[in-house]
Amino acid sequence: MENSVLAGDLRFEPAESFTRLIEKESSQPVSRCYQCKKCSAGCPVAPMADLHTNEVIRLVQLGDTERLLGSNRLWLCLSCKTCQARCPNGIDTSAVIDVLKGMVLKSGKAPAETRIPEFYKSFMDSVQRTGRLYELGMIGLYKLRTKTYMEDMGLGVEMLKRGKLKFLPERVKNLGQVREIFRKGREKK
Amino acid sequence: MKVGYYPGCSLHSTAADYGLSTEAVCRSLNIQLAEIPDWNCCGATPAHSTSEYLAKALPLRNLILAEGAGEDLVVPCTGCYNVCRQTHGFISRGSSKALEVNREVATIVGRKYQGKLKIMHLLDFFSQDEVLQELKSRVVKPLTGLKVVPYYGCLLLRPSDDVAFDDPEQPQKLDRLLDALGAEVRPWSYKMDCCGGSFAIPRADIVGELTVELVKQARKAGADFMVTACPLCQANIDTRQPDRGMPILYFTELIAAAFGLKGQEKWLEKHIIDPRPLLKSSNLI
Numbered sequence: 038m039e040n041s042v043l044a045g046d047l048r049f050e051p052a053e054s055f056t057r058l059i060e061k062e063s064s065q066p067v068s069r070c071y072q073c074k075k076c077s078a079g080c081p082v083a084p085m086a087d088l089h090t091n092e093v094i095r096l097v098q099l100g101d102t103e104r105l106l107g108s109n110r111l112w113l114c115l116s117c118k119t120c121q122a123r124c125p126n127g128i129d130t131s132a133v134i135d136v137l138k139g140m141v142l143k144s145g146k147a148p149a150e151t152r153i154p155e156f157y158k159s160f161m162d163s164v165q166r167t168g169r170l171y172e173l174g175m176i177g178l179y180k181l182r183t184k185t186y187m188e189d190m191g192l193g194v195e196m197l198k199r200g201k202l203k204f205l206p207e208r209v210k211n212l213g214q215v216r217e218i219f220r221k222g223r224e225k226k
Numbered sequence: 227m228k229v230g231y232y233p234g235c236s237l238h239s240t241a242a243d244y245g246l247s248t249e250a251v252c253r254s255l256n257i258q259l260a261e262i263p264d265w266n267c268c269g270a271t272p273a274h275s276t277s278e279y280l281a282k283a284l285p286l287r288n289l290i291l292a293e294g295a296g297e298d299l300v301v302p303c304t305g306c307y308n309v310c311r312q313t314h315g316f317i318s319r320g321s322s323k324a325l326e327v328n329r330e331v332a333t334i335v336g337r338k339y340q341g342k343l344k345i346m347h348l349l350d351f352f353s354q355d356e357v358l359q360e361l362k363s364r365v366v367k368p369l370t371g372l373k374v375v376p377y378y379g380c381l382l383l384r385p386s387d388d389v390a391f392d393d394p395e396q397p398q399k400l401d402r403l404l405d406a407l408g409a410e411v412r413p414w415s416y417k418m419d420c421c422g423g424s425f426a427i428p429r430a431d432i433v434g435e436l437t438v439e440l441v442k443q444a445r446k447a448g449a450d451f452m453v454t455a456c457p458l459c460q461a462n463i464d465t466r467q468p469d470r471g472m473p474i475l476y477f478t479e480l481i482a483a484a485f486g487l488k489g490q491e492k493w494l495e496k497h498i499i500d501p502r503p504l505l506k507s508s509n510l511i
């Protein structure tokens with residue numbers, strides 16, 4: 038090893054520390070991955086994503102934050118945990134992806150996929166307001182933010198008619214507690 | 227018998243059919259559902275995708291309230307169930323992060339989560355031997371001749387360490403329950419595949435692709451209906467099929483049909499793809 042060009046090469050230090058950071062934040066043993074690709078084989082969004090599941094893990098090991106944080110795969114992950122169920126090394130890639138999504142949001146950079154993060158934001162805003170999800174309000178917020186006013190109008194009307202969307206929100210009585218939880222959440226960021 | 231009950235947001239809205247049929251079936255079995263007092267939204271996928279803290283703290287408030295009420299907790303929504311059990315597992319493992327969240331939420335809610343709560347999915351609850359026996363004995367209209375595929379979806383049993391109550395690759399409990407009701411359960415290998423979950427609004431194109439494949443496979447297996455225990459699976463299959471050909475029922479709706487309960491219209495009329503013509507032609511309603 039002494040003669041290896043890699044030994045002592047400081048360029049690998051940042052990669053190492055990035056991997057450790059992700060391992061700690063996600064509680065996933067990322068460095069155990071040996072690229073068997075079982076995770077990718079079962080991933081339902083593999084055809085639409087710009088990175089395969091195994092590639093996410095490899096790029097974490099290499100410390101390639103640029104490609105990772107700019108990938109649409111982070112947002113396309115459905116958290117179905119098929120990858121987690123099949124990984125022979127006990128790695129839950131979706132948990133790693135959750136940490137990476139958090140990094141993108143913190144950085145203030147635009148996510149590589151627009152609609153899904155806007156949906157998440159609208160959902161959480163709705164929960165913050167009333168403590169429970171108010172679908173109609175959430176959909177309104179989402180449509181304003183993404184300017185997708187006409188999408189699914191017909192379906193929305195059908196759902197309203199069937200009482201599957203409610204006109205009025207339900208509220209948690211002790212809303213102060215929920216608000217306080219959200220306030221703490223903002224502090225942590 | 228009395229159990230704690232966490233309906234979650236969906237059962238009061240997009241999955242009102244699941245909520246109504248669950249309540250009716252439990253009433254007829256003399257199971258009293260005691261709602262967690264003043265529960266809040268569990269945060270679902272949007273929480274864990276955007277805030278590690280909220281993903282744990284929001285469900286934790288519910289667990290504390292449920293633990294205070296003292297009953298075992300039954301959760302019909304697969305999404306809520308998954309989040310409750312993952313949070314329970316997280317707190318029980320006692321990492322420093324877990325202790326901190328628990329301490330902080332305790333200052334807000336007034337009590338820590340002790341980790342003593344028993345949390346069961348409604349399907350798991352109905353699959354207990356004595357309950358399943360009782361279910362069987364109550365069948366007055368066996369679902370004979372009804373061909374169904376059980377669709378478990380992804381959140382019910384994964385991640386298995388925290389949430390599984392059945393084999394996470396080859397589950398059987400929904401199969402067994404449907405079999406007990408007299409239905410013809412068709413084998414298929416898409417039991418655990420994802421429907422597209424929470425992408426129905428932002429990326430209907432992806433949900434469309436996944437559901438079209440699922441419906442194609444269900445049809446290939448010879449199914450008249452798909453049967454689920456998850457509001458997200460139901461909504462996606464019910465609303466994102468271009469030809470609107472394959473109805474998808476909650477397992478509780480089939481229990482109600484097999485029991486010959488009154489008032490089934492109340493929930494069956496809520497489906498986008500109407501299951502009533504097929505149920506009628508089998509003389510079930």
Ligand code: SF4
Binds near residue numbers: 070123125
């Ligand atoms: S299944 Fe696990 S070990 Fe295999 S490539 Fe994926 S993350 Fe790596």
Ligand code: SF4
Binds near residue numbers: 080
């Ligand atoms: S959890 Fe995400 S990365 Fe893993 S299989 Fe599902 S969609 Fe793919």
